[in-house]
Each structure stands twice: as structure tokens, then as C-alpha cells.
Amino acid sequence: MSSLRHSHNKARLERYFEQWARWVHTGQVTTAKSILQKLIDGDSFDCSGGGCSPIVECVELNIESALMRFMVTNKQAVTVCRVEYGALFLPNLPIDANRETRALRMGMSLRTYNRRLQDARVCVEGELIRLNYL
Amino acid sequence: MIIVLYANTGESLKKAFSYIEHQHAGLSAHVNLSRIGDIELRIAQLNQIPDRKTERRVTVVSNPQTGRELALLRDMGAVVCHQYGALSPLYTTEIKISPLHDLHYVPHLTFSGLPGHVFTVDELLSECKVKHRKFRQRAK
Numbered sequence: 439m440s441s442l443r444h445s446h447n448k449a450r451l452e453r454y455f456e457q458w459a460r461w462v463h464t465g466q467v468t469t470a471k472s473i474l475q476k477l478i479d480g481d482s483f484d485c486s487g488g489g490c491s492p493i494v495e496c497v498e499l500n501i502e503s504a505l506m507r508f509m510v511t512n513k514q515a516v517t518v519c520r521v522e523y524g525a526l527f528l529p530n531l532p533i534d535a536n537r538e539t540r541a542l543r544m545g546m547s548l549r550t551y552n553r554r555l556q557d558a559r560v561c562v563e564g565e566l567i568r569l570n571y572l
Numbered sequence: 573m574i575i576v577l578y579a580n581t582g583e584s585l586k587k588a589f590s591y592i593e594h595q596h597a598g599l600s601a602h603v604n605l606s607r608i609g610d611i612e613l614r615i616a617q618l619n620q621i622p623d624r625k626t627e628r629r630v631t632v633v634s635n636p637q638t639g640r641e642l643a644l645l646r647d648m649g650a651v652v653c654h655q656y657g658a659l660s661p662l663y664t665t666e667i668k669i670s671p672l673h674d675l676h677y678v679p680h681l682t683f684s685g686l687p688g689h690v691f692t693v694d695e696l697l698s699e700c701k702v703k704h705r706k707f708r709q710r711a712k
Contacts, residue, residue: 538595538698548698549691 519558574650639666
């Protein structure tokens with residue numbers, strides 16, 4: 439039962455990381471709705487255009503802030519995490535490059551890469567558990 | 573890049589080499605000296621290994637049997653890897669494990685409960701490349 443919950447958490451964590459990587463490239467998460475979404479929701483168009491205030495409480499921001507905090511103590515682990523999930527692209531490196539290639543490009547061995555990635559994941563996982571995301 | 577693989581069995585050597593071959597398709601070669609009796613011929617064959625500088629081309633030398641061969645390979649910048657486990661009779665007084673430079677591996681991709689200094693095959697290849705780069709930088 440506990441291993442099932444663990445694997446479920448792991449899958450969710452992976453999903454959150456992917457959301458975060460997408461968020462890094464697409465910019466801020468806003469509450470703005472498309473016209474189609476407004477029609478679906480049955481909203482009125484009479485109200486003013488309103489602003490699109492940024493969402494300040496979302497998992498993407500929490501992951502980012504956890505990584506920023508972790509960066510103070512372990513900068514390389516954070517860089518590895520960013521590269522692994524595609525939040526940071528290394529020049530002239532294909533997006534689908536395997537871990538070994540990525541590790542060598544970053545000047546480290548596969549074992550070091552995996553260890554640093556694990557460190558960053560543990561840090562983020564702890565933070566997300568604390569905030570009841572996991 | 574030259575990798576010297578010491579394997580206890582032919583099967584484990586095959587496993588390790590097949591992974592390297594898969595990663596460097598078309599750019600890997602296996603030098604097996606066990607069938608050449610004369611040491612001078614073996615040394616000559618080792619001297620003929622092409623393209624030792626780049627890491628794209630990988631030459632795997634399996635089980636060199638004398639200290640002279642091993643010393644030559646070390647001078648060429650080869651990374652020496654020993655299979656983790658009980659030592660085979662190959663390890664005589666001539667063949668020695670250098671604790672600072674040599675690597676230990678298991679011929680599997682995943683293996684739980686390994687000591688910290690033992691690598692799986694994928695980690696081994698990556699570690700060899702890092703060591704090779706360091707050797708090339710020192711040589712410059």
C-alpha cells in the first residue's frame with residue numbers, strides 16, 4: 439500500500455515538474471480567460487476587460503521558489519534539475535539527448551548527474567509535501 | 573578513447589561490450605589479444621589502435637595478460653576497468669589494480685546494493701569519458 443502511494447506520488451511529482459518546465463518557458467500563470475473559455479463558462483462580456491492578475495499560489499511557483507532556495511547551497515544540482523526537465527536548454531544539445539550526453543556536456547559523469555538530480559528532487563519533494571501538493 | 577576491460581567471464585565481457593557498441597554504433601572496436609601468443613605481436617597490435625584521442629571512437633581491449641601491455645595501454649591514456657567480484661587467476665603479480673586510477677564495474681545496467689566505487693555499465697562509460705577528457709587536458 440505504501441509503495442503504491444509512493445509510486446503515485448512519484449508520478450505526480452514528475453507531472454508537476456513538467457508543468458513547471460512549461461511554465462518557465464511560457465511565462466506567468468494568469469487568470470485571464472480566452473473568449474471560448476468565457477463562452478463555455480457562461481460568463482458575461484459586459485464587465486470590464488479586467489486585468490490578468492498573476493497567480494501567486496501555484497505549484498509551478500512553489501517549485502521555482504524551492505529551487506531558488508536550494509540554489510544557495512547547491513547550485514549545480516539546481517542546474518541539473520533545470521536541464522533534466524527542459525527548463526534550461528544547453529546550446530547545440532538536442533532536446534531528446536540522453537542523460538549521459540547531457541551529463542558529459544555539463545562536464546560531469548552520469549553518476550554525479552543522477553546524484554545531483556536526486557538531491558534537487560528530494561528538496562522539491564519535501565517542499566511540495568510541506569505545502570500539501572503531494 | 574581506449575577502454576581496457578577485465579572481465580571474469582566471456583559472458584560478462586560480451587554484456588559490457590554490447591552496451592558500449594550500442595552507444596557508439598559503428599565507432600567501436602574490440603581488440604581481443606588472448607589468441608596471439610607472441611607478446612611482441614600483441615604489443616604491435618596495440619600500437620596500431622587508431623584514433624585514440626577522440627571519445628567518439630571507442631576501442632575496447634579485453635583482458636591484457638602482461639604488465640608490459642597494461643603499462644603501454646596506461647601510457648596511451650586507456651582507462652582500465654575491472655569487474656567487481658572475486659578476482660580471476662588473471663591477476664598475477666604483473667597485473668595490478670591501481671586504486672587511484674582504475675574503475676570497478678558490474679556488467680549490468682541496474683544493480684542494487686553496490687559499494688560506492690562500483691559502477692554499472694552506463695555509469696562506467698560516462699566515467700571513462702570524463703577520465704579520458706582529463707587525460708587529454710593533462711596531455712595538452
